Amino acid sequence: MNDLSKLEQEIFEKFSLIKTKENLESLKVETLGKKGSVSKLFQELATIDKEKKKEFASRLNILKAKILDELSKYTLKFEQYELQKKLESQTIDITLPVPKITQGKIHPVSQVIDELTCIFAELGFSVAEGPDVENEYNNFTALNTPPNHPARDMHDTFYLDEAKQLLLRTHTSPVQIRTMLNEKPPYKIIAPGRTYRCDSDQTHTPMFHQLEGLYVDKNVTMADLRGSLDYFLKKFFEVDKIKMRFRPSHFPFTEPSAEVDIGYEIKDGKITIGEGDKWLEILGCGMVHPNVLINAKVDPKKYQGYAFGVGIDRLAMLKYGINDLRSFFESDVRWLEHFGFNSNDVPTNYRGLAR
């Protein structure tokens, strides 16, 4: 009896000494093999008294089960160990760079148009359009700028025919005329688009972008104009306060007419918009001239409103610190990479304009 306990103790001592799969295999043979110590005892069962036999057999079976259990534990342990060793040898250099990610970009002009659309959509404006090629009437005459009016000289116009009847629009204002002629009042539109002037130097390009605004209803006042522009400029530059100044000016198609300046300062070579004691001209606006309403078949006794025009490229330059207007149109991929926007950065009113 005691022999069995002793044997068990010996066997488990041996288990604790196992280092290799081979050790395990030989211990298995040593115990449960044909001539193994435990197998031998099973063979001896036949020679034991009947009385003792049952109890001994039972204890022997328990021992065998214990050994088998321990054997399988060790087998699993060795398998896992080997697998782990194998996996550890399967190495890659994870620091190798991935292939270049081709990340496209949205041009800042498109991004700013989206931002402006987002702001004016909140104010209830919808987007209107007009063609790039205009007739002289829509571009000038209907806008209260008759032929030979000196204000025409202020626009260096690209013409498409010798008679000067067809031209590339010099501003987005003809969209006002088209909208009013085609639809019924009230009008509340913005019209972003390409505009053209025969002018090219450090600060002028022959093509640039404007956003026209027009709000005509029964009681739209210059106070509404001021309030809406203040709202728009604060939203656009993402500031709580903006220093804004209306300055009397002259556009044939608005009266009274104003140029709008915003305050700015330059510190450490960086421009800050909305504060400071310098002024920057940012847009032109005014109350739609009664002659324009008449030309667009709108009754100026019933309807009145405001219009404004703002340079989109200039807004982009100010907001995003772009110094050279001409660089907008040069398609230099280094510039597009730097000033372009991720295609997922869609300006929204709930997530904010810029990331």
Add this chain to the structure above:
Amino acid sequence: MNITLNWLKKYLKTKLNVQEIAEKLTSIGLEVENISSSENNLDNFKICKVIKAAKHPQADKLKICDVDIGDGKITKVVCGAPNARDGLITVYASPGTIIPKNGMKLSIAKIRGVDSFGMLCSESELNLSEESDGIIELKNKEKIGDNFFKQSLEPMIDISITPNRSDCLGVRGIARDLSASGAGVFIEPKLEKLKIVSKKSIKIEIEKDSGCYQFGSCFIEGVQNRESPDWLKNFLQSVGQKPISAIVDITNFVMLDMNRPLHAYDADKISKKIIVRKSKKGESFQALDNKKYNLSDSNCVISDTSKVLGLGGIIGGESSGTQLSSKNIILEAASFDPVSIAKSSKELGIITDAKYRFERGVDPNSIKEGLAKAAKLIKEICGGKIGKILISGNSLYKEKKINFNLDSFEKLIGFEISKSDAVKILQKLGFKIKDKKNKLELIVPSFRPDISQEVDIIEELIRIKGYNNIPLAEPNKTSFKNTLNYKQKNFHYIQRSIASLGYYETVTWSFTNSKIDNFFTDKKLRLVNPISSDLDTLRTSIFSNLLIHSKNNIDRDYKNLMLFEVGPVFKGLKPGEQQSVAAGVRIGNKVEKSWKEKTESSTAFDVKADVLKVLIDLGIDSEKLVWESKSNQSFHPGRSGSVYLGSNKGPLLACFGELNPIIVNKLELDKYFPCGFEIYLDNIIEPKRKQKDIKGSYSVSKFQSVDRDFAFIVDKNTKANDLISVIKNCDKNLITSIDIFDVYEGSNIGENKKSIALSVKLQSMEKTLDEKSIEEVSQKIISSVQSQTGGTLRSS
């Protein structure tokens, strides 16, 4: 318009300084562009003498001048002026001086190896005139070393006058505006009283439709023209005008003072009488700017019985101009048709101070006053006997009356103005006012051609009252329409869709180089006045600019590019003959060189995939796309295609492929295998669907699918598309997808043949397919392909 505070004070009693005046001017709409600060800088300009001017050894056009600047030493100055010569008395500026014209500060410079200490100046550099051909030539009596500017000049205020405010093209008008704004008290001018002692006059005839309404003249006999006195020279120089001779200077002075252009003729050079008429075709005359002008039949000319004396209101003629020797003169003050002036000056390309003023409007009632003012000054300075002022012709001027309702101000501006405020402002601006309860009856002053209706009065009031007094109203957020329509939404979507594929969006001119655009079109959409010869046509394709800019990027060593632009292309020269197109190009390798992948250039299939992806992004069902293998002349005729919606007669959505090698070779881009696409946004029509149809119904099979592979040998010309549709038609219900996994051409399968291997997925909505039904479909596929395309199963 340039003014000085000193001149302004002739008409304005004010205590404000230059800076305060400038701020006031800007706030009432007379925008100050610049105040030239002279400070002590002007003392740096000294009268000097060129002792010796020797040719520069290194440069033909330069001279090394030994200059005496009055300090007893010789100063070396390198000068490029052709008139620099021994003995010349001129003006010297020392290092450190700021040049008025360009604001540059002089320093000691080495010019072609020779040190130059300062500069000899031209009139243009000192803002005295436009004269820039040579350095200033002074008289010998000037004292070497003296300051050139005898009195230090006042700061000059440069005001940008808007085209409506002709009255402010004279100092007096500006003073009147300032007085209304509270900057001072306006000093009313008095009409000069003349002593008429000469009986002489000249006969004036104004022909009908000449473009001249009234012609005022004044004969002055026995004058002695001379150099102007210092006060007059200073007035003119202080606003950047060059003094010429007393008579000319006086006419200029009156023009700048009260916006009344005048002209002086040498009476002895006029034969008999003055005739104001339309020019005759073929007539020409020599103007005071030393140029000869050929006239059309519509210019307003001042002539005598034998010749043209001048272009009315624009420029005088050489033959009848006054000189220092002139003894008898005729002064002219006239009123002209602004449109006629504008047309003639444009036609002949002449810009003068007089034309600028007449075009914008000169007070028609200022003829007599202007003549009197000038005549009196001439008498004072040059002596002579003044004749009677005669005015011929009829004035078209009619007094303008406006009824101004005070409520209209509040209705348009958004706040109230008191009657007393309004009256005060309008009175100071020169209006005559009759007060009628809630209304003012106004008479517009004759110097304000820009004012003709009530809204003009509102503008005057708010302008003077101050725009910044207008309250900021809370924005009204009412909307009347959706922000964007379907096409506008697509415009936004497509930009972001294409960018998400890795393309950089660019914006290029709507015009381009016709030499390149010609490759893409037969149309000629030329600009009449292009900015340069390489931007001379409206673009008919975006590819021209994309390729030009790709080439620029390649030159900067960026050779693998994906660029796109969404914008207009033009089909004709009329408004609306344009289309919205999204065009993209792939240049060079689509995979950059890396340790992982081999470089590979883009192919037609890459741009095809781009087009497909973008169309899907725009919400178009890819099942409805019909792909054709022909495109347009922008592309390689054999390696490009187009895609239609619904059928090949449906709207053309896009073309794509390798760009035409003929074009690519001409642009020397052949090394970079450009591929591209054009998506025609205007052809994408809004689908008619309701909200509930957006997602369609959801139905999937719960039964197992089976794949069967086939390889067919077909004619080389057989289109994969056709093979797929033949197979699909074998059983539209069971065949759920067909994927081509190999295309092979080789001599072992025969010439003009190709093998297409494809995998067909079969799945039923109702049951698990058994071997029999699978076999049936397979057989049908094989026989249909055979009968409809002539293809045979490739034996393995």
